Amino acid sequence: MRQASLTDVAELAGVSHMTVSRVINGTGPVRPETRARVQAAIQELDYRPNSAARTLATGKSETLGVVALDSTLYGPASMLYGIEHAAREAGYAITISSVSRPQRQSISDAVEVLRRQAVEGILVIAPHVAAGRALEFTPRDVPLVAVGAAESAPVPVVTVDQHDGARRATEHLLALGHRTVWHIAGPEDWLEARAREQSWRETLEAHGIEAPTVLRGDWSPRSGYEAGRALIAGGDVTAVFVANDQMALGMLRAFTEAGVTVPHDVHVVGFDDVPEAAYFSPPLTTVRQDFIEVGRQAFELLLLRLRDEAEGVRRLITPELVVRESTGPR
Amino acid sequence: MRQASLTDVAELAGVSHMTVSRVINGTGPVRPETRARVQAAIQELDYRPNSAARTLATGKSETLGVVALDSTLYGPASMLYGIEHAAREAGYAITISSVSRPQRQSISDAVEVLRRQAVEGILVIAPHVAAGRALEFTPRDVPLVAVGAAESAPVPVVTVDQHDGARRATEHLLALGHRTVWHIAGPEDWLEARAREQSWRETLEAHGIEAPTVLRGDWSPRSGYEAGRALIAGGDVTAVFVANDQMALGMLRAFTEAGVTVPHDVHVVGFDDVPEAAYFSPPLTTVRQDFIEVGRQAFELLLLRLRDEAEGVRRLITPELVVRESTGPR
């Protein structure tokens, strides 16, 4: 048998369908005994409101869309969960549409897919250059909030303060007495990677130090490993700021294999503070980003945006330097 | 101005709304020049079909629900992406409802939330004992597929063969000449943890070895670290099979701190093959689970289930032992 509808319930309870609707939504007055009869009928028929019909009638879907990254990178995945959690608590459903590769077109497509789903607003987790560009071309009539680092985007945005984090990491190393600090950057098309690199460079320059050549990885441990080998080959490295923890792990591995000891020979700082970082060999000094909080605030900001109160808002979340043995005493 | 509707498009193109519907869905014949006029009108009005209305009219939502775990554990997160990817390719949208703690009630609630969203089918990623129980009480009229390890559930299920994986891990260690193999298990309420533990025990018994006392963690590196310290305190340990890679990392750390060398003093095997595992110190021998494939097959299975062709189906995916230095020559 098919799903029961409002009318079925109304018939069984001997009332009009509107009365049932009132009972369900708590709108308008209903006599207690009528309410009881209706509720009994609902129980008996295992009635469940049809959200498509409700959406059609009200124009509200109580659903938000999230454009996520098709990856299991710790950051993006955590932000997704932060968003989902906050949204669910507020009674919103979440529809996701992920993109495999962060290209302008794919992000626009994902947004388009979500718009057809009649979502009320969209959160874009896409800390790429391409994402920023895609957002520029997004119609202004969709309530949209960027999560991550799309700084230049013409939409409200929530992001961790990458500059601050990278500055702290670099200054921490400088304070330990190093003459310079090397940097392993993330992929060039990630805004976060760019921001960290830029801030690292500026911090060095502020101390009158010329930044050494940047090595670039792709966030993966493997690329960190390779960068580590390259550094060893170059010689004369005593301090490295790596753009994420995974690459830092790869680098630690490369150092270990080559007999370079951390923290004795080299100091290393990562970025993210993944749950594993405290158990690397040695435990990694890193910059903690509270992704869950980012997700939560992004959701909040989207709610504001839905009420048109988020014009030009940009929320910065301050990261935190967590000092561990990888920059410990030698 | 509000979103354009079929009728608006029809008016602009000078046809009936049905003709527009036919153009959009490719149903029924339409003269090429009419089609062109309609398409022009669609373009001009930036028309976008209203999915709520379509769902209401057809009874099909082209949407699937996923009950996910509110965690960034590598496995569950990867499976989610596998599912999402497969579904999107097939034109299905995905609505997620995550549960923070895997209790029977919360899982039932999540399923209920999704049912109201008019999803056509539901995938439950919830490899817990509680999930299995929750699924028993789920009405049989919702097409539902379990992803993970809910073996006893009365629904079709896709899972990695945990028994096989744990057996391979244990036998690998035994083949290296160890007299026995210790085990750090996962949380007792996870079916996967149970399966790995049970299979480890059976494998030892099959070799006439009595299983040593099990230590139990919570999947976190910290718990692995503590288990490692406990093992060291107990002494006389030469081979450990750890139920996941994160705990194995913690254990490696505990060993390093205590001056116990892997692989020289102790051999360690993990489970999962997270991207980092190859860069642990030492690189970790582990059992690789292809989570993306699990997600893909789960989606496929749900499609079968939607056509009532999945009765009692259970798909097992065989994991693979990846040998690295943590069980290398001493």
Add this chain to the structure above:
DNA sequence: GTGCACAGTGTTAGCGATAACAACGACTCG
């Protein structure tokens, strides 16, 4: 030339809910 198939299009009736207003009785108030 009559009939029939079929391409092409329109008309009408839902899908299951909410919105807006109407209807009715009981009660209060002046």
Add this chain to the structure above:
DNA sequence: CGAGTCGTTGTTATCGCTAACACTGTGCAC
């Protein structure tokens, strides 16, 4: 005691779409 108020319920229209069927006209077979 008539009018207005309010609590309670019902009626009707509507959201945007598709399903089902009705209606044209054309081309072809016989």
